[in-house]
Amino acid sequence: MHLFNELTNYQQPSEEGYYGQYGGAYIPEMLYSNVETLKHQYLQIMEDPAFKAEVAALLKDYVGRPTPLFYAERLSAEIGAKIYLKREDLCHTGAHKINNTIGQIILAQRLGKKKIIAETGAGQHGVATATVCALKGMECVVYMGEKDIERQAPNVARMKMLGAKVVPAVSGSKTLKDATNEAIRAWINEPDTTHYIIGSVVGPHPYPDMVARFQSVISAEMRTQLEAVTGSALPTHVVACVGGGSNAAGAFYHYLNEPTVELVAVEAAGHGVHSGMSAATTQLGSAGILHGSKSIVMQTKDGQVVEPHSISAGLDYPGIGPLHAFLYESKRGTFMSATDEDALKWAFHLSEIEGIIPALETAHAFAVLPEMNLKPTDIVIVCLSGRGDKDLATYMQAMDMKA
Amino acid sequence: MSRLTELFEQKNTRVLNVYCTAGYPQLNSTLEVMESLQKNGADIIELGMPYSDPLADGEVIQSSSLVALNNGMTIDTLFEQLATMRTTIHIPVVLMGYMNPILQYGFEDFCKKAKSVGVDGLILPDLPLYEFEQVYGATIKLNDLDFIFLVTPETPETRLRKLDSLSSGFLYAVSSSATTGTDKDFSKVAVYLKRLKSMQLKNPFLVGFGIKDKASFDAVNAFANGAIIGSAYIQALSKGKDVETTTKTFLQGVLSN
Numbered sequence: 001m002h003l004f005n006e007l008t009n010y011q012q013p014s015e016e017g018y019y020g021q022y023g024g025a026y027i028p029e030m031l032y033s034n035v036e037t038l039k040h041q042y043l044q045i046m047e048d049p050a051f052k053a054e055v056a057a058l059l060k061d062y063v064g065r066p067t068p069l070f071y072a073e074r075l076s077a078e079i080g081a082k083i084y085l086k087r088e089d090l091c092h093t094g095a096h097k098i099n100n101t102i103g104q105i106i107l108a109q110r111l112g113k114k115k116i117i118a119e120t121g122a123g124q125h126g127v128a129t130a131t132v133c134a135l136k137g138m139e140c141v142v143y144m145g146e147k148d149i150e151r152q153a154p155n156v157a158r159m160k161m162l163g164a165k166v167v168p169a170v171s172g173s174k175t176l177k178d179a180t181n182e183a184i185r186a187w188i189n190e191p192d193t194t195h196y197i198i199g200s201v202v203g204p205h206p207y208p209d210m211v212a213r214f215q216s217v218i219s220a221e222m223r224t225q226l227e228a229v230t231g232s233a234l235p236t237h238v239v240a241c242v243g244g245g246s247n248a249a250g251a252f253y254h255y256l257n258e259p260t261v262e263l264v265a266v267e268a269a270g271h272g273v274h275s276g277m278s279a280a281t282t283q284l285g286s287a288g289i290l291h292g293s294k295s296i297v298m299q300t301k302d303g304q305v306v307e308p309h310s311i312s313a314g315l316d317y318p319g320i321g322p323l324h325a326f327l328y329e330s331k332r333g334t335f336m337s338a339t340d341e342d343a344l345k346w347a348f349h350l351s352e353i354e355g356i357i358p359a360l361e362t363a364h365a366f367a368v369l370p371e372m373n374l375k376p377t378d379i380v381i382v383c384l385s386g387r388g389d390k391d392l393a394t395y396m397q398a399m400d401m402k403a
Numbered sequence: 404m405s406r407l408t409e410l411f412e413q414k415n416t417r418v419l420n421v422y423c424t425a426g427y428p429q430l431n432s433t434l435e436v437m438e439s440l441q442k443n444g445a446d447i448i449e450l451g452m453p454y455s456d457p458l459a460d461g462e463v464i465q466s467s468s469l470v471a472l473n474n475g476m477t478i479d480t481l482f483e484q485l486a487t488m489r490t491t492i493h494i495p496v497v498l499m500g501y502m503n504p505i506l507q508y509g510f511e512d513f514c515k516k517a518k519s520v521g522v523d524g525l526i527l528p529d530l531p532l533y534e535f536e537q538v539y540g541a542t543i544k545l546n547d548l549d550f551i552f553l554v555t556p557e558t559p560e561t562r563l564r565k566l567d568s569l570s571s572g573f574l575y576a577v578s579s580s581a582t583t584g585t586d587k588d589f590s591k592v593a594v595y596l597k598r599l600k601s602m603q604l605k606n607p608f609l610v611g612f613g614i615k616d617k618a619s620f621d622a623v624n625a626f627a628n629g630a631i632i633g634s635a636y637i638q639a640l641s642k643g644k645d646v647e648t649t650t651k652t653f654l655q656g657v658l659s660n
Contacts, residue, residue, distance in 0.1 A: 016533060026502055028459040028528040029566075030577060033557040171465060172455065184458050189581045192557070289503045289529065290456065302477045303507030304455040 010256035010332060011212075013323070017205020017293070020329060022322035025204035027292045030188045034196075037111065039206045045110050046103070046213060058102050059217060062135070063092045065099075067218075069225035069381070074353045075366075081374035084235070085356070085384045086222055088247065095359065095386030096218060096247045097128035101197055103214035105132040108195035115139040115194045119169075119183040121148055121176035121243065122314035122361060123155025124386055125199030130164035140164040143182040145175035148313045155390050173307035176243070176317045180291050200244025201321030204292030208249075208321050215250025222381055223254055230379060237372070239264040240383040241364040242335075243279070243315035245324040247385035252333070262334055264372070265324060266365045268310035269337035279308035280337040281320045282328045290318065295325040311340035311394065312360035314386075338367035344398050347388060359386035360394060406495040406523045407549050407572035410446060411607045411628065418629025419620070419658065420447035420609050421636055422499065424467040425484070426476025427453075428640055433484045434491070436640070439650040441494050444658050447609075448492070449526065449631060452478060452500035459528040461584030463634040467641070478508045482516050489521040497551065497572070499526040510539060514546035524549030524572045532566060540569065551575050556595040560602075567604045574608040576627065583612055584634030589622040596626035620657050632657065 010019075017023040017039075027035055045051055059065040067087045076083045088096035101118075108116060116138050120126030126142040133140035142159055146168040149156050159166050167186075172178040180202075187196045201208040201215075223233035238255055240248035242265040255261040270278035278284060281296055288297030290305055298306045298318035310316040320328075327333030338346075347363035350356055358366070362385045374380065388395065410418065423436045437448050453468035453476050460468070488496070498517060505513045505527070517525070525548055530539060532552070543550050549572030554563050556579055567574055576599055578592045592610070599608055610623040611631035623630050636653055643649025 024534065025531060026529045026534065027531060029531075029553040029558060030459065030555050030581065032531070032555070032562075033559075171462075171469075177456070181456055181458060185461070185582050188459070189585060286507075288506060289501075292458075292529070297503070299503065299507065301507065302479075303504030304472060305503070 010327070011253060013205065013209050017209065019322050019326035021287070022293070022295045022325040023205055023208060024294050025292060026289045026294065027204045028188065031204070034187065034192055035204050041111065042107065042206050042210050045107055051106060051110065054106055055103050059099065063098050063102060064090060065217065066221040066225070067091060069222060071229070072354050075350070078353065079369050079374060080376055081378040081380055083369070084226065084379070084381045086218060086251065086381055088218060088383060088385045089356065089358065089362070089387035093124070093128045093131050094389060095124040095128070096215060096250060097125040097199055098131065099217050099250065100199065100211050100214040100246060101125070101128040101132045104195070104197045105136050105138065108138070108197070109136065111195060113193055113195035115190070116197055117141045117143070117183055117186050117190065117194055118197045118199060119143045119176065119179040120199060121145070121179065121316060122312065122359070123148065123152040123159065123390060124314065126164070126166070127155050127158045127162070129197050129199070130159040130162035133164060134162045141167060141186070143167050143169050143179040143186065145169045145173070145179045147174040148176065148179070151394070152313055152390055153393070175313065177305065184291065200246040201249040201323055202244040202291055202293065202319060208293065208323055211246055212249040212253055212323060215246050216253035218247070218250035218383065219252065219254035222251070226381065234258055234261055235379040235381045237262045237264055237378060237380040238383070239266065239365050239368065239380060241266045241315060241361050241385060242320060242324055243268070243317045243361065244319065245321040247383050249321060249323055251381070251383035256332070263327065263332065264334045264336060264368065265327070266368050267335060267337040268312060268315035268343070268364055269339045270309040270311070272339055273337055277309040279310040279315050279317060281318060282335045283337060285318070293322050295319055295322045296328065311343060312364065314359070314361040315364065336368040336371065338364040342367035347391070347395060348398070356384065357388035358384060359388050360391045362386050405549055405572060407447070410495055411573065414446065415607060415628050417624050418446045418607070418609060419444065420449050420629065420631040421445040422449040422451055422631060422633030424451040424453055424464065424471050424637060425481045426471035426474045427467045427637070428470065430474035430476060430480070431484070432646060433481070434488060435646050436650070437488065437492055437496070439647050440654070441492055443651045443654040445494065445654065446629070447495045447497060449497045449499050449633070452481060452498060452504065454501040454504055457501060459582055461582040461634060463584045463637050467637045478504055478513065482520055485520040485522070495523040496521065497524040497526055498522050502527060502529050511542050514542050514548055518546045518548055522548065524551055526551045526575060528553055532562070532569070535569065553577050555579070563602070567606055570606050572606065573628070574604060574606040575631070576608045576610045578610055578612045578614070578623070581612055585613055589619060592623065593626065596623060600626045617657050617659060
């Protein structure tokens with residue numbers, strides 16, 4: 001198949017945005033000019049030294065980067081390997097999502113855009129977008145599934161406080177998938193002065209590559225920080241949760257071409273991979289097209305996209321970024337999954353043994369550590385993608401049930 | 404000669420293409436709706452294959468798609484329903500849909516089957532030019548199906564000419580960059596349509612998105628070869644009591660002098 005580029009460098013999709021057979025831009029003509037402009041300009045803008053300096057300054061002074069790489073002593077003793085936590089939960093707004101929104105808002109300014117739209121699942125990307133829009137004085141509209149608006153009330157309040165308009169997506173499963181549909185439709189209907197900030201490594205080319213590049217600051221810092229403490233930039237494993245896969249893409253990015261580093265992506269199994277209530281896309285999905293790119297998609301045999309389930313709104317997505325689909329298919333990545341129950345258990349456990357309350361999404365990444373057959377000499381970095389404040393209602397409910 | 408080419412040879416103005424969703428309002432309404440459209444003056448039928456995530460469509464067509472999916476419509480069922488359509492339907496029939504369900508069905512099988520039941524052409528809004536040229540276009544042409552690309556006011560001229568050259572049957576001129584079922588300011592649209600007309604394209608062009616009644620149909624026909632009505636008809640069907648009465652009243656309204 002002539003479309004499929006031979007990827008020797010996992011960081012670089014083909015000119016048309018393909019990672020192996022996954023990627024591309026399956027978009028209606030109405031989006032062509034917007035996406036084409038982005039495709040032609042994103043690399044040029046991102047490589048511009050002045051742009052880089054502006055992003056770097058904001059990441060340092062506004063977001064609080066670099067985020068620490070923390071050696072989790074008690075967790076390491078328990079698991080029997082050296083475990084480091086990349087503290088993205090300490091970013092301004094509480095998750096890694098802002099790495100991407102800082103980059104995209106400045107890019108949007110360079111493109112002369114006046115208004116920003118975004119989709120959000122857990123609300124972290126919505127908050128991160130609303131935040132940078134407030135910072136730069138841009139109008140902001142965030143599409144969010146009606147069901148997610150209910151289960152992530154604090155983030156909805158934060159977005160509103162930051163001046164964003166939150167529009168409920170009422171179609172389909174009323175979660176992230178539908179919020180993304182609504183945001184894409186809104187983009188079609190908006191004049192070309194609107195920029196769509198996608199929050200994950202999904203969507204038509206160049207979004208997956210662009211978002212991965214903005215998030216790659218995570219692994220760039222990991223390399224320097226790990227080298228400072230261990231003498232080598234290379235861990236044996238990097239572990240991250242995957243919904244669409246933005247924190248995983250960022251945590252994996254500078255290790256993609258390091259074959260000795262095992263990249264572990266953890267999907268949400270919901271009630272169990274084969275329970276019918278799951279979001280473990282690589283286990284349950286097949287090649288398909290969703291939100292403008294070809295990837296692995298959870299769907300019926302008739303090609304209708306199915307409604308996934310995860311306790312965490314951020315992982316409740318029936319697809320996965322094309323880079324991850326390629327990592328899965330090429331076996332460069334190791335794909336595991338954790339259930340709602342495991343994630344909840346680990347959210348409490350991490351709080352108790354390390355004093356860190358993680359986001360529900362993030363808790364999935366920890367849940368697979370005991371199953372990884374780690375050795376004492378292994379050096380594992382877990383991407384602690386977000387903090388758990390937004391999930392307190394779920395955590396309180398869980399405590400009530402335990403009490 | 405394809406049915407679409409033949410149609411435009413006989414009639415190059417006020418051609419009316421009406422969209423309906425397969426399996427809507429009832430699973431077995433598909434043929435009844437098509438027959439009623441033919442009987443009441445539609446020149447082309449654009450039959451929508453329902454999809455769970457129809458990105459280019461507005462609320463009205465989305466909800467009709469959801470109803471059709473809940474009714475149990477699939478591509479297999481649709482082809483069963485269409486197996487005998489050419490005993491009663493003589494006007495061109497174009498299938499409109501999204502790539503994912505077709506890929507799961509098998510793209511080549513889909514084209515073969517569509518041709519064998521008498522479908523004339525395809526409109527696949529999320530099959531872009533690049534993929535058409537690299538992979539899918541050859542299969543479509545091999546099965547002798549017309550393929551209709553969409554163009555918008557923002558489509559650059561060189562690209563527009565290319566889309567025109569790769570299209571056959573007609574070209575789908577989206578009135579402005581929008582999803583289906585949104586209202587339009589037709590004074591702005593007129594400038595764009597005038598430009599399209601002056602380009603002397605290979606294909607006739609029909610205007611879609613925002614065409615909902617006699618006024619909007621007449622407005623675009625000053626420049627275009629005709630128009631496509633979708634959401635407004637679906638809305639009428641959703642409110643009307645029976646298919647024939649609703650279709651008759653609706654099309655009489657659009658086509659009246």
